[in-house]
Amino acid sequence: MKALRRFTVRAHLPDRLAALDQLSTNLRWSWEKATQDLFASIDPALWASCGNDPVAVLGAVKPARLDELALDEEFLRRLDEQAADLNDYLSRPLWYQQQEQGYQQQEQGYQQQEQAGTAAASGLTLPASIAYFSMEFGIAEVLPNYSGGLGILAGDHLKAASDLGLPLIAVGLYYRSGYFRQSLTADGWQQETYPSLDPHGLPLRLLTHSSGDPVLVELALPDSAQLRARIWVAQVGRVPLLLLDSDIPENEHELRSVTDRLYGGDQEHRIKQEILAGIGGIRAIRAFTAIQGLPSPRFTT
Known part of the structure; x- marks a missing residue:
């Protein structure tokens, strides 16, 4: 059933x-x-x-x-x-904003020296936006988008970045069934069950255009199929976490399951997940920053 x-x-x-x-x-x-x-x-x-x-x-x-x-x-x-x-x-300004102010004052001093012919401007600046990619994020148990150590580490990075004021934008995938839960049968065998997660019952909001229509990212897979995903946003303090979700009507039935489970499926399935997280993640960040009026990280693609 x-x-x-x-x-x-x-x-x-x-x-x-x-x-x-x-x-x-x-x-x-x-x-x-x-x-x-x-x-x-x-x-x-x-x-x-x-x-x-x-x-x-x-x-x-x-x-x-x-x-x-x-x-x-x-x-x-x-x-x-x-x-x-x-x-x-x-x-309020946090550590990163204080560092930015220090860099600006230092650069102004270099520029004054350059005008006087005594030194050259350094041209040093801090990045206005930083991208952070991970296949899982362990922020809190209420957002079960992780399995263990890697996810907890990534979640702690986002929390620390928020407390420091780093202009981080994080990207991952929204897994409809998350990661399996383990239990033991009466005869001692491991049994796996996958939860059915409702994004509307989680601390998420859907990224939309001004018209109210969901923002979709689209990319071509190696077999020429077109994969599309909508974007859920979790706010982790000052850090937005973008989670791509392929379970939408715009995809063919098989492609809707690309983001079904964390570390599920065969090698081909996981490669599709990685392509979506990487290429789709860059496009999601660009769409998000354009809508929010924020600077976008510099990608070398």
Whole structure:
């Protein structure tokens, strides 16, 4: 029997609680305990049963509880505090911006010396944008897009880059079934099960044009088939993580499964994944930066 797909309905938040949406979808909460405590206080039992997942909590909490919180002065104070802290974190100059300022001042000094004929300008600048590619990212358990060490390392790189203010743009694949979960049968044999992930129930947003249509990247495979993918965006603090998803109607049936599982399939299947992550990833970054009005990394392709 073909697996059924789950869909998620998100609760409508009272206006006074609107900041919960941004706090739940920016994965900075995963390393910010005060924000975790805020979501836990909505309903401690629900928080535990939802696996400490803010998006899941907001989708499952009863509307009456939200109305109650919208009148709770202490909760609102904490909410405003966390929202202000996140906005400050996203906008204030961090280590990288301080280094940029130092480089600019140094370059101005060189230019003045050059005009005086005593030295030449260095021409040194820091990159305005940096691309980071990985086949898996372990940011938090609520976004199960990883299997182990490599993913956790990549996730830690994004968190550290965010805290330092590095202008990083990360790229990977969105795996509809993620990585398998292991269990043992009664006679001791390993059993593998793959979850069915609903992107609308995860801290993701779909990259779209101003018309609302999804942005698609397209590339030719070695057999001349055309592979297309839409782009999901996870916000990891200040770092956007672009995840390419081939499971769309614009692809032939076989190609829709290119991004089905992490490290699944045969060698040909994995090569298709790598082509999509590499070539498609570059095109996804260019599309993302054009839409967002951000500088694009310099690629030597």
